[in-house]
Amino acid sequence: MAEALITSWGRVLRARHPVLSMAGRHAALPALPEGSPHLLAFGNGRSYGDSCLNIGGSLLAMRQLDRMISFDPATGVLACESGVLLDQILQLAVPQGWFLPVTPGTRFVTVGGAIANDVHGKNHHRNGTFGRHVQCFELLRSSGERLLCSPTEQAGLFAATIGGLGLTGVVSWARLQLQRIASPWIHNETIRFRSLDEFFALCLASDRDYEYTVAWIDCTSGGKQLGRGLFMRGNHAPAAAAPAAHRLRVRRFPFVPPVSLVNRPSLLAFNALYYHRQLGERRHSVEHYTKFFYPLDGMLDWNKMYGPRGFYQYQCVIPLPQGQAATAELLRAIADSGLGSFLAVLKLCGDLPSPGMLSFPRSGVSLALDFPNAGPRLHALFERLDAIVGAAGGRLYPAKDGRMSGAMFRDGYPAWQPFLDHIDPGCSSSFWRRVMA
Ligand SMILES: Cc1cc2nc3c(=O)[nH]c(=O)nc-3n(C[C@H](O)[C@H](O)[C@H](O)COP(=O)(O)OP(=O)(O)OC[C@H]3O[C@@H](n4cnc5c(N)ncnc54)[C@H](O)[C@@H]3O)c2cc1C
Missing domain, CATH: 3.30.70.2520 (Alpha-Beta Plaits)
Incomplete structure (x- = not known):
């Protein structure tokens, strides 16, 4: 375990965090260091405020899980580890005639981060959000469980994890449907x-x-x-x-x-x-x-x-x-x-x-x-x-x-109450504690 000064993209907040790492996608979640009550997966830190920070807890560095698992150029179905950057997917897929079905305004975000914020882009009116194109993912829970989640399996956890701000567990890998293109x-x-x-x-x-x-x-x-x-x-x-x-x-x-x-x-x-x-x-x-x-x-x-x-x-x-x-x-x-x-x-x-x-x-x-x-x-x-x-x-x-205040968050997201049932008790974030305080 290392300790590092971590700041989010807006550079307003910065704090030292214990930073844990995963030995590989098949490995178990690492044990929490003494005194650290919870962890939060950390993608590439492209969130602006405190949703990717966990001051007082630990961060789990996900960029190390950066391997492609499979890609079928006939169907555009790609499976990869959750620390893969959208940029890596583009480098692999564009020369083969495929593109991201949804992309935010930076390609330097991880697949895990794109799922946890259910990111959107300039084609929201056509393709909706990133999560609509996720076929399934594996979720590691602090209980030691490894759950395959999709719209039909563990459907509740699937819906809670997409846009779930890293609070339902750690996504180790995901399978996505890409979109055909004729050229870059x-x-x-x-x-x-x-x-x-x-x-x-x-x-x-x-x-x-x-x-x-x-x-x-x-x-x-x-x-x-x-x-x-x-x-x-x-x-x-x-x-x-x-x-x-x-x-x-x-x-x-x-x-x-x-x-x-x-x-x-x-x-x-x-x-x-x-x-x-x-x-x-x-x-x-x-x-x-x-x-x-x-x-x-x-x-x-x-x-x-x-x-x-x-x-x-x-x-x-x-x-x-x-x-x-x-x-x-x-x-x-x-x-x-x-x-x-x-x-x-x-x-x-x-x-x-x-x-x-x-x-x-x-x-x-x-x-x-x-x-x-x-x-x-x-x-x-x-x-x-x-x-x-x-x-x-x-x-x-x-x-x-x-x-934003807790009241503003809760008014804007009425599903926060049913969401509570899906939170992994081993996960938390500075954002979540602030809006739930
Ligand atoms: C220049 C710029 C432009 C942007 N444009 C857009 C845009 O157009 N549309 C849009 O929607 N967003 C946009 N964003 C925001 C960005 O897409 C999101 O904040 C994205 O989630 C960041 O991903 P990340 O990999 O850096 O994750 P981080 O910022 O490190 O983490 C984000 C969240 O993901 C969780 N997380 C990360 N990995 C995992 C994992 N493996 N398992 C579970 N949870 C995980 C974290 O716990 C945290 O809650 C933009 C950001 C920047 C800097």
Whole structure:
């Protein structure tokens, strides 16, 4: 057992944890060190707040379980260990004509992490969440049991583990259904919109014919420009669409600056430039999948640019029809506050049900924004946003959260009570203790 200083992606919270490891996927869960009451599986630490931390307990490092088990290129069924990164799956599957059925905005998350947060992506309106494409997985419980879980076997534990925040046990391996593609290329169209009304009209006009839709929104603009942004819609392209030459560049953010580089002047300048980055109202392009799905992965360690105090992400989903008015109210509150970031994403989620008891995605409008950690001023804004989200029947995403109240969590996730029956008594997290306190 080693001890290590672990921080989550937002870099607000950091603490030393005993870090345990697994000898292999067939091995039993390791014994807890003396004084540690529980453990939490730790994937690749891409959760922003405290859902991947277990301060006062232990973490179980899952990245070591990084082997592929089987892949059938005829059917696209893949079995792998839970510490495999989505990036590893893409490297194996894309050259053979297969792709992830659902992917979040970074490919550096593990399969176990994708299951435990039931992640979603730009095709939520078509494919729903990651968990819908999981055929089965093995769950290790602190009792020593190894349970094969699927929609028909151990169905209760299957539903509790998908989106279950690592609290029902440790997933050792999983079997997934991938999706056929013709090439690694995406036909992308970017359309400038001037208001939320235009955004919703674009969603309605696009969701049938486009597999991927998402919008960047200028969170600094209020008044007549409230809700302006860029709408991206795309489909997988045939191999013949590939450009003659292309270069994939990955850089690394080199250091933690003494203060956040994201501040009011840099934000205003960036947002205005980004909104006007294309000359015409519409721009067509053919993009490699890494650029289309994972623009942030092109700059490793980009989270350091927020300086030593780190940052928060606020992500909510609000059902329609209240979603439209509530989104306008949220954007007004954010613009008035002068806080916010250039990372502001709006997406209309579809109505395919999520399989997990505590899955975040639901039909409605989802807004996600990063905020440099500005202390009490930011927390006052968050309370205002919570009130708008709560009144409109929405909820916040635990994977992105490090501060919501227990009441906000329990109101947003009424299945928390039946979920309690499935928790492994040997597992816990800082997030869970906070929202259950
Ligand atoms: C740049 C960026 C973009 C993102 N975009 C999106 C997005 O578009 N959509 C979206 O849904 N999310 C998004 N996320 C969030 C991210 O997808 C989730 O937080 C994901 O769960 C992180 O996976 P991880 O492997 O890093 O797990 P960690 O963050 O380490 O852990 C997450 C949870 O998974 C549990 N867990 C990990 N492994 C196992 C296991 N083997 N068994 C049981 N439980 C386990 C942990 O206990 C914890 O509760 C984004 C994150 C970043 C940094």
